[in-house]
Amino acid sequence: MSDHAVTIRVNGVDRSESVPARLTLADFLRERLDLTATHLACEHGMCGACTVLVDGETARACLLLTVQADGSEVTTLEGLTEGDKLGPIEQAFWAKHGMQCGFCTPGFVLTIAEMLDDNPNPTREEIIEGLGGNLCRCTGYVKIVEAVEEAVSLRGGGA
Amino acid sequence: MKPPDFDYVAPTSVDDAIKALGSDAEAKVLAGGQSLIPLLAFRLAGPSLLVDLARVDGLDHITDEGDRLVIGAMTRQRRAERDPVVAERCPLLVESLRHVGHPQIRSRGTIGGSVAHADPAAELPAVVLALGGRVHVTGPSGDRTIEAEDLFQGFLSTSIEDGEILTAVEVPASGPRTGWSVVEIARRPGDYALCGALCQLQLDDAGAVVDAHLALIGVGDRPMRAHAVEAAVLGGASPAEAAALAPDGLSPGSDVHASSDYRLHLATVTSRRALTQALERAA
Numbered sequence: 001m002s003d004h005a006v007t008i009r010v011n012g013v014d015r016s017e018s019v020p021a022r023l024t025l026a027d028f029l030r031e032r033l034d035l036t037a038t039h040l041a042c043e044h045g046m047c048g049a050c051t052v053l054v055d056g057e058t059a060r061a062c063l064l065l066t067v068q069a070d071g072s073e074v075t076t077l078e079g080l081t082e083g084d085k086l087g088p089i090e091q092a093f094w095a096k097h098g099m100q101c102g103f104c105t106p107g108f109v110l111t112i113a114e115m116l117d118d119n120p121n122p123t124r125e126e127i128i129e130g131l132g133g134n135l136c137r138c139t140g141y142v143k144i145v146e147a148v149e150e151a152v153s154l155r156g157g158g159a
Numbered sequence: 160m161k162p163p164d165f166d167y168v169a170p171t172s173v174d175d176a177i178k179a180l181g182s183d184a185e186a187k188v189l190a191g192g193q194s195l196i197p198l199l200a201f202r203l204a205g206p207s208l209l210v211d212l213a214r215v216d217g218l219d220h221i222t223d224e225g226d227r228l229v230i231g232a233m234t235r236q237r238r239a240e241r242d243p244v245v246a247e248r249c250p251l252l253v254e255s256l257r258h259v260g261h262p263q264i265r266s267r268g269t270i271g272g273s274v275a276h277a278d279p280a281a282e283l284p285a286v287v288l289a290l291g292g293r294v295h296v297t298g299p300s301g302d303r304t305i306e307a308e309d310l311f312q313g314f315l316s317t318s319i320e321d322g323e324i325l326t327a328v329e330v331p332a333s334g335p336r337t338g339w340s341v342v343e344i345a346r347r348p349g350d351y352a353l354c355g356a357l358c359q360l361q362l363d364d365a366g367a368v369v370d371a372h373l374a375l376i377g378v379g380d381r382p383m384r385a386h387a388v389e390a391a392v393l394g395g396a397s398p399a400e401a402a403a404l405a406p407d408g409l410s411p412g413s414d415v416h417a418s419s420d421y422r423l424h425l426a427t428v429t430s431r432r433a434l435t436q437a438l439e440r441a442a
Contacts, residue, residue, distance in 0.1 A: 001165065024161070024162070044200045044201065054266070057237065065167070065209075067169070111263065132348045
């Protein structure tokens with residue numbers, strides 16, 4: 001099978017590569033671009049660990065072929081904040097112990113970033129509903145929900 | 160796992176897409192990929208060629224045609240979910256979309272892809288069936304339409320022929336005094352439902368039900384329209400009386416998630432709740 005030329009704008013930089021059709025965007029990010037914040041667990045769209053932004057909307061990087069993303073703009077966790085400085089969501093995870101092993105955290109952070117852009121003051125129910133597409137096997141989610149509430153106030157939202 | 164090896168084309172016209180499909184007996188259409196890519200990852204599908212419709216002109220639209228709403232096959236689910244025209248003309252579709260996977264799935268998943276995939280527990284095929292909609296397909300011998308009642312043939316199986324492409328989904332627009340409801344029982348939000356009921360009712364000025372639509376998901380090898388329940392509601396039966404007829408003609412399978420008897424019980428429960436809420440919204 002022949003390779004396909006793609007150009008994808010990743011975290012603000014155009015990346016041109018030749019890829020086989022079967023290469024998922026998640027593997028493209030991790031193996032071709034060495035952007036390993038995007039984690040892969042289930043590889044069939046159930047767990048949300050590989051969540052990235054594609055053209056500004058959250059998507060499963062394991063359910064998207066790299067060739068499908070040709071011409072798109074992709075943001076990974078590495079592109080969400082500048083340098084080593086923690087963004088408000090990451091700061092909130094730190095403050096509220098929103099992670100234990102941390103494997104699922106990158107996907108959660110991207111999901112929460114979109115959730116709070118859409119709805120800067122979510123109710124607790126809206127937070128729980130919004131996190132439904134991301135699995136965490138450590139925390140029991142309580143500390144993650146608290147981290148979202150903390151992020152709301154760090155971002156200047158809240159009543 | 161990783162998907163198996165295959166080739167890929169991204170045509171820009173329906174004609175080119177049909178030619179590409181016809182060029183390879185093992186070719187498969189790729190819409191949003193939210194069902195197909197997992198099948199590839201599980202190695203349950205092994206096409207030699209994927210024909211991606213994402214760059215085909217004219218398949219991404221929401222068109223209000225007065226008494227009908229026509230939605231292009233490649234319209235992303237999230238776009239339809241947030242579209243004011245869909246909200247006004249087919250609120251049942253908007254509410255159904257909120258039950259489809261998660262936001263991260265709906266950003267990529269398409270209206271046409273879900274209907275063509277024909278999962279018996281999926282919401283969108285049931286919406287088209289419940290409302291008596293139809294789909295537009297194009298193939299090597301031209302265009303045709305398929306009524307929803309003729310579309311769903313069995314598990315992941317439709318009457319769309321090899322070489323044909325679903326180009327648009329059409330549903331009747333809702334009229335005045337219309338109420339709707341989607342009720343699902345699922346282990347977790349976003350999971351495929353063990354059973355669900357999708358309902359739309361219309362009342363006349365006197366408050367009598369003059370139009371009734373109810374489809375059930377998760378209780379067979381395809382979405383099932385509950386004709387007996389609809390007839391009872393039209394005849395003046397209460398939601399509880401009508402919903403008691405929901406199991407008629409159904410024989411759902413048993414699996415690790417739910418027994419056949421439990422699913423039949425849920426058919427009644429979800430139908431009753433959906434009818435009740437639809438009536439409240441129509442009033």
